[in-house]
Each structure stands twice: as structure tokens, then as C-alpha cells.
Amino acid sequence: MCGIMGYVGFRDTTKVILEGLAKHEYRGYDSAGIAVIRDGRIEDLRTVGRVAQLAEKAERSGFRGDIGIGHTRWATHGGVTENNAHPHISSDGRVVLVHNGIIENARDIRAELEACGVKFHTETDTESAVQYLGHVYDGDPKEAIVKLTKRVRGAFALVIIFHDKPNEIWVARKGSPLVVGHAENEGFCASDPTALLEFTHDVWFMDDDEMALIKREGCEFFDFNGDRHEKPTMHLDWDAAMTNRGAYPHFMLKEIHEQPEVVAHTLLGRVAEGEVDLSRELGWTAEDAAKWKKIHFIACGTSHYATIVAQHIMETFGSFEIRTEVASEYRYRNIPAGEDTLAVFVSQSGETADTLHAARLAKSRGARCLVITNVRGSTIHREVGEALITPAGPEIGVAATKTFTAQITILTLLGMYLSKLRGELDAETEKRLVSAMMDIPGKLASILSQEKDIAATARNFADARGFFFIGRGLAYPPALEGALKLKEISYLHAEAYPAGEMKHGPIALLDKELPVVALVPKGELWEKTVSNIEESMARKSPIIAVATEGDEEIGHYTENIIFTPETETELFPFIAVVPLQLFAYYIARQRGCDIDMPRNLAKSVTVE
Numbered sequence: 096m097c098g099i100m101g102y103v104g105f106r107d108t109t110k111v112i113l114e115g116l117a118k119h120e121y122r123g124y125d126s127a128g129i130a131v132i133r134d135g136r137i138e139d140l141r142t143v144g145r146v147a148q149l150a151e152k153a154e155r156s157g158f159r160g161d162i163g164i165g166h167t168r169w170a171t172h173g174g175v176t177e178n179n180a181h182p183h184i185s186s187d188g189r190v191v192l193v194h195n196g197i198i199e200n201a202r203d204i205r206a207e208l209e210a211c212g213v214k215f216h217t218e219t220d221t222e223s224a225v226q227y228l229g230h231v232y233d234g235d236p237k238e239a240i241v242k243l244t245k246r247v248r249g250a251f252a253l254v255i256i257f258h259d260k261p262n263e264i265w266v267a268r269k270g271s272p273l274v275v276g277h278a279e280n281e282g283f284c285a286s287d288p289t290a291l292l293e294f295t296h297d298v299w300f301m302d303d304d305e306m307a308l309i310k311r312e313g314c315e316f317f318d319f320n321g322d323r324h325e326k327p328t329m330h331l332d333w334d335a336a337m338t339n340r341g342a343y344p345h346f347m348l349k350e351i352h353e354q355p356e357v358v359a360h361t362l363l364g365r366v367a368e369g370e371v372d373l374s375r376e377l378g379w380t381a382e383d384a385a386k387w388k389k390i391h392f393i394a395c396g397t398s399h400y401a402t403i404v405a406q407h408i409m410e411t412f413g414s415f416e417i418r419t420e421v422a423s424e425y426r427y428r429n430i431p432a433g434e435d436t437l438a439v440f441v442s443q444s445g446e447t448a449d450t451l452h453a454a455r456l457a458k459s460r461g462a463r464c465l466v467i468t469n470v471r472g473s474t475i476h477r478e479v480g481e482a483l484i485t486p487a488g489p490e491i492g493v494a495a496t497k498t499f500t501a502q503i504t505i506l507t508l509l510g511m512y513l514s515k516l517r518g519e520l521d522a523e524t525e526k527r528l529v530s531a532m533m534d535i536p537g538k539l540a541s542i543l544s545q546e547k548d549i550a551a552t553a554r555n556f557a558d559a560r561g562f563f564f565i566g567r568g569l570a571y572p573p574a575l576e577g578a579l580k581l582k583e584i585s586y587l588h589a590e591a592y593p594a595g596e597m598k599h600g601p602i603a604l605l606d607k608e609l610p611v612v613a614l615v616p617k618g619e620l621w622e623k624t625v626s627n628i629e630e631s632m633a634r635k636s637p638i639i640a641v642a643t644e645g646d647e648e649i650g651h652y653t654e655n656i657i658f659t660p661e662t663e664t665e666l667f668p669f670i671a672v673v674p675l676q677l678f679a680y681y682i683a684r685q686r687g688c689d690i691d692m693p694r695n696l697a698k699s700v701t702v703e
Contacts, residue, residue: 097166097194097195097286098118098195098285098286098287098290099119099164099166099193099252099254099273099286100115100116100119100164100165100166100283100284100286100290101164101165101254101264101283101285101309102162102264102281102282103161103262103263103264103281103309103310104281104283104311105280105281105311106281108131108159108160108161108162109153109158109159109160109163112129113149113150113153113165114293115165115283115285115291116146116149116165116166116167117147117150118289118491119285119287125144125168125175126141126144126167126168126176126177126179127141127142127145127165127166127167127168128140128141128165128168128180128181128182129149129153129158129165130182130184130191130193130256131158131159131161131162131163132160132161132162132163132256132258133160133161135258136188136258137184137188137189137190137191138160139182139191140153140158141177141180141182142177143175143177143180146167161261162261162262162263164191164192164193164264165193166181166193166194168181178216178217179217181194181219181221183217183219183224183225184225185225185226185228185229185232186214186215186216186226187229188258189229189232189257189258190225190228190229190232190255190256190257190258191225191255191256192224192225192228192253192254192255193221193253193254194221194251194252194253195251195252195271195272195286196249196251196269196270196271197250198220198223198224198247198248198249198251199220199249200249201219201220201223201224201247204223204226205222205223208223208226213226213229213230220249223247224243224251227242227243227246227247228240228243231243232257234259236255236257236260236263236265236308237265237306237308237321238321240253240255240265241306241319241320241321244269244304244319249269249270250269250270250271250448251269252267252271252272252301253267254266262310263308263310264308264309265306265307265308265309266301266309267305268301268302268303268304268305269303270448271286271446272286272300272301272444272446272473273285273301274286274287274299274301275298275314276294276295276297276298277295277297277309277313278294278295280311280312281294281311282309282314283295284307284309287489288300288331288470289489289491296332297329297330298328298329298331299316299326299327299328299329300329300472300473302474303474306318329471345492345680345690345691346491346492346691347494347496347584347676347690348680350491350496351496351497351543351673351676351677351680352543353487353488353497354496354497354539354673355536355539355543356536357485357486357487357488357497357504358501358504358532358535358536360486360487361485361487361501362504362508362532365505366508366533369525369526369529370525370526370529371508371511371512371525373508373509376483377483379516380516381516381517381518384517386434386435387415387435387436387437387463387513388415388436389415389418389431389436389437390409390415390416390417390418390436390437390439390513391418391420391425391430391436391437391457391462392405392419392420392439392441393421393422393425393439393441393450393453393454393457394419394422394441395421395423395447395450397443397495397498397499397576398441398442398443398450398495398498398502399419399422399441400499400572400575400579401441401499401503401506402419402439402441402506403419403575404506404507404572404668405419405503405507405510407568407569407571407668408506408507408665408666409514411664412511412514412519412520412524412665413510413517413519413520414514415513418430422440422449422450422452422453423449425453425457426452426453432457432460432461432462433460433462434462434463436457436460436461436462436463437462437464437513438454438457438458438463438464438465439464439465439466439467439509440457440464440465440466440479441466441468441506442466442467442468442473442475443468443469443490443495443498443502444468444469444473445473445476446470446473451474451478454466454475454478454479455478458479464479464480464481465479465482466482466483467482467483467484467485467502467505467506467509468482468484469487469498483509485498485501485502485504485505486501491691492690492691493583493696494580494583494584494679494693494696496580496676499576500539500672500673503668503669503672504532504535507528507666511529528663528666531663531666532669534662535666535669535670538659538660538662538670539670541660542660542670542673542674543673543677545657549657549674549678549681550677550681552639552655552657552678553677553678553681553682553685554685555655556610556637556639557585557681557685557686559587559608559609559610560587560608560609561587561588561590562581562587562588562590562609562612563597563604563605563609563610563631563636564577564578564589564590564591564592564612564614564675565591565597565611565612565613565624565627566593566613566614566624567593567594567627568618569665569667569668570594570614570616570668571591571593571594571614572668573614573671574591574592574612574614575591576672576675577612577671577672577678578591579591580676581679581682583693583696584679584690584693585679585682585683585686585688586688586693586694587686594613594623594627595623598627598630602631602634605636606634606635607635607637609636610637610638611631611636611637611639612640613628613631613638613639613640613641614641614671615628615641615642615646616642616643616659616667616670616671617643617645617661625648628640632652637655638652638655639655639656639657639678640652640655641656641659641671641674641675642659643658643659643660643661644659644661645661646658657674657678659674
């Protein structure tokens with residue numbers, strides 16, 4: 096959840112660390128800190144608040160050093176105070192570290208060390224690790240870290256500097272993401288590879304139970320017994336420009352506008368001449384597909400809603416028994432899974448702790464596992480092996496937008512490909528849907544051209560006390576995602592319901608201060624959804640309709656209409672989600688919210 100940056104090299108260390116932390120700030124932003132070695136001493140600087148405040152503090156104090164580590168925090172143990180901010184230094188001043196994760200037995204370690212006379216200064220679990228290192232360190236960093244890894248329980252990414260090793264950064268990883276990079280005469284480590292793109296595209300993703308030594312001359316890798324091993328690099332094909340906002344006021348708006356291109360890139364090489372072909376990425380046979388009776392889609396948050404979209408689409412042309420499960424619940428339920436099960440894990444970052452644990456469970460039960468992620472080489476990709484990569488590029492805004500669209504694109508292709516292997520997808524349906532998907536980028540662009548009108552509608556409702564989102568059939572899943580986006584970035588309460596469920600309880604909340612966003616595409620469920628709109632109007636609720644271009648009748652029920660291009664019924668979620676993202680964005684902007692980094696949220700949830 097927190098962001099880590101480390102650097103050793105010839106550049107301005109403070110500048111490199113601070114700029115790297117700024118790229119991590121979407122991971123955690125309640126406090127930040129930096130530590131360096133200068134003249135053989137560890138010096139640190141910390142602050143409550145954003146990286147920009149830390150940078151101002153560093154500039155005022157002339158904070159400089161030859162080697163450094165930094166951290167931006169999302170609090171789990173201990174309040175948001177400068178004292179609890181990382182980095183943490185051992186009481187003897189010999190060791191400094193930053194930490195992402197949770198040390199589960201921190202209290203036991205603390206009690207043990209306090210009995211030996213070690214003084215603690217913070218409320219954090221992290222301090223137990225640095226004080227333990229200070230207690231056992233005798234001049235051999237590797238030996239001390241091996242002892243630490245055998246003593247602590249939990250998830251951690253640790254970046255460590257020893258006062259008498261001014262040219263070495265040590266890192267250790269178990270359960271929390273960490274990436275190491277190297278360029279000529281300089282070494283780096285970070286929680287997120289986007290922070291390294293300015294310097295190098297060749298990186299090493301740290302594995303569980305692995306540690307590394309980073310020096311100017313190169314990097315060495317060891318297991319938790321201290322035994323050295325070779326590790327191949329991975330080349331990232333992301334562009335550093337992708338991590339800049341450009342002319343956009345927020346990353347979220349930039350990423351909303353990137354969606355036509357993202358869908359086009361996701362289709363590239365996977366569809367041709369009216370057919371879906373994933374054979375270059377998936378070595379599946381018709382016999383494989385025939386033996387899978389069940390599909391389990393497992394994910395969290397927005398990715399979970401993407402799998403609900405996939406389920407609704409796949410039900411229109413396949414015969415699988417499909418479950419969509421929240422990853423944090425899946426591993427604690429006795430859900431039958433075995434050789435007849437294809438388990439699909441969807442994670443934007445590939446580091447989501449709950450999804451990773453669920454994948455390990457399904458794999459242990461004999462299910463065939465597939466991961467869909469935006470980060471090649473991420474932990475879940477390495478552990479599961481079989482993967483479909485979404486080419487969305489780095490997504491900086493905490494609230495997912497373009498990765499959701501990439502996910503529903505690739506999930507739709509997956510559903511079609513599986514049904515095709517099983518002989519359940521007829522050629523006419525395949526050609527019709529592929530043709531329609533090829534048109535999606537242009538249709539998303541046409542929706543984006545209505546941005547000013549959507550913004551005006553949103554601003555009119557920025558003072559509402561909450562929202563209901565409703566839809567039927569394939570209009571229901573994007574309603575879920577629309578409500579989530581509004582909650583995440585505007586802090587307004589929003590709920591989504593199948594439209595027919597409104598009268599089974601939620602209708603009691605309706606009044607003139609609670610608008611209803613109704614997804615009402617032209618089709619067989621149009622009249623039924625309109626009847627639910629009329630129920631809401633009878634309770635004085637304002638209506639915002641997301642309707643199909645050319646639908647003149649919808650104007651009888653509301654003047655607040657966002658028109659979307661017509662598409663195949665199965666693909667309506669693609670068309671509906673972009674106006675809902677813009678609607679949420681402009682409400683949040685009108686309310687003065689921090690859109691790219693909403694309060695209490697982190698981009699990649701790497702702890703349970």
C-alpha cells in the first residue's frame with residue numbers, strides 16, 4: 096500500500112528519491128520521509144502530508160546525501176504522525192529502513208527487544224524490524240537480514256541502509272511488491288516500476304523470500320538463507336511519458352481520454368478477419384475447454400465489476416457455470432474447485448494481496464488458473480504463469496478507468512474464445528461481435544466529444560446527498576462501476592441496484608435530494624427500466640438517463656440525458672462506463688475533491 100524508493104549513484108540523491116516518491120504517491124499519501132547517509136551518518140527528514148511538503152522541507156534545510164531511501168505512507172499501524180512516518184532508524188543509529196506491508200508478530204518482537212533494553216519510539220509495526228536489525232547487526236548486512244527474515248511473520252518489502260555501508264542498499268521481499276533496476280553506475284529500487292522508467296527499462300521484479308544487494312556496480316540476488324542466485328532481467332515496454340499528465344488537470348481525466356486507444360491496443364493481434372484468436376498467448380485445446388465445466392472469476396473492487404460484466408456477456412453465448420467472487424472472501428469459503436474449474440484472476444497491478452492468496456488456493460485445489468493483469472512480471476503473473484496482459488500502460492489515478500475498459504475488452508475476447516473452442520460460439524455471432532468491438536474505440540471517442548455537456552449535467556447535481564444507479568441485464572454491471580467511481584472520488588454515497596430491485600427496499604430512500612442515474616439502452620428491457628424510472632419520479636427523485644442516440648421517448652421522463660452510440664446489446668457496458676466516469680469526475684471536481692488521490696484509498700492494496 097505504501098510507496099518505496101531507493102537510489103545509489105551519481106545523481107542528486109534527494110531529487111531522485113523525491114521525484115520517485117511523487118510517482119508513488121497514489122499508493123499512500125498521509126505522510127512521507129527520506130533518509131540518506133552523509134559523512135558516515137544516517138540523516139532523515141519526515142513530514143505529515145504529501146511529498147511536495149517533504150520536498151519543501153528538504154529544500155529549506157539543504158538536505159543532501161550520497162545514497163538514500165524514501166517512503167510515502169498509507170497508515171496501518173499507528174496514527175498519522177511525523178513520528179510514525181518512515182524511514183525508521185534503530186536506537187543505536189546504525190540501521191535505517193522503509194517498509195511496505197504488515198509485520199504480524201511485531202508485538203512479540205517488541206516485547207523481546209524491550210526486555211533487552213532496546214527503546215522504541217513509534218507505534219508502528221515497522222519499528223520492530225529496524226530495532227531487531229540494530230540489535231543483531233555485527234557488520235554483515237546479509238547475515239543480519241537473514242536473521243530478520245527468519246524472525247518476522249507477515250508481508251513485507253524492506254529497503255535497508257547500514258551506516259557503515261555507504262555504497263549499499265539492501266532489500267528483502269515477502270508478499271509486498273518491490274522492483275530493482277540498474278543503469279550505468281547507478282542502482283534503484285521502487286514499489287512501482289513506473290518510478291524507474293526515466294532511468295532504465297530493464298528491471299528485476301523481486302520474488303517472495305528473496306533479497307538483493309544494490310550497488311553502483313550492479314545487483315546481486317540471494318534467497319532468505321543467504322545463498323546467491325542468478326536472476327534474469329525483464330524489459331518494460333512502457334514509455335516514461337505515460338506517467339506525465341500532459342495538458343490534463345488530472346491523471347484520471349487523461350486516462351479516461353486514453354480509453355479509445357487502450358481498447359484498440361487490447362484488440363490488436365487478438366482479432367482478425369472477424370475472428371478471435373488467443374492461441375499465441377494461451378496454449379489451450381478444445382479438449383481443455385471441454386473439461387472445464389465451471390469458471391470462477393476472482394477479483395477485487397473495479398476488477399471485480401469487470402468480471403461481472405464478463406459473466407453477463409458470456410451467459411449470452413456460452414454454457415459455463417460461472418461464479419464471480421470477491422477475492423477477499425473466496426479463500427475463506429468452501430467453494431468447490433478442481434480440474435473441472437478454470438479460475439480467472441483479475442488484478443490491475445498484479446500485486447493485490449487478496450487476489451494473490453485466492454490464486455494460491457485455487458491452484459492448490461487443482462483448478463486451471465489464468466491471470467489478467469496490466470503488469471507483466473508482477474507477482475501474480477509470475478506465480479500463476481498463464482496470463483493475458485492488458486496493454487493499458489501505467490495508470491496513475493487511484494480510481495481505475497482505462498484498466499477497467501481494457502479488462503472488459505480482454506474478458507469478452509476470452510469468453511468468446513472459450514466458447515469457440517467448445518463449439519458453442521457460432522461463426523455469425525463471432526463475426527458480429529468482433530466487428531462491433533472493432534467499432535468501440537470510435538464510439539468511445541464520440542462520447543468523449545460530449546465531455547462539456549456531461550460536465551454541465553454533473554455540476555448540476557454536485558450538491559446531492561447521494562445517488563442511486565440502476566440498470567437491467569447488461570446495463571446493471573456498468574451501474575455498479577459508475578456508483579463505485581462516484582463514491583471513490585467525490586465522497587458521496589452511491590449505490591447500484593438492478594432496476595427491478597428498487598421496490599424491494601431501496602425505494603424507501605428516494606426523495607428530491609437523491610437523484611437516480613438510470614442506464615436505459617434501447618432493447619427488450621427498455622420499457623421495464625422506464626417503469627422503474629417512473630417509480631422514482633413518483634417519489635420526486637431527479638432522473639439522469641444514459642440512453643441510446645435516437646431515443647426520443649426518453650425525453651418524456653427527464654431532460655438530463657447522456658446519449659451514447661448504439662452498439663450490440665452485449666457490448667453496452669463498454670459504451671456506458673465512459674460517461675459515468677466523466678460524470679463522477681466532474682462532480683468530484685465541482686466539490687473540490689482530490690481526484691487522483693482520494694482520501695483513505697491506495698492504488699494497489701498489498702495487505703489483507
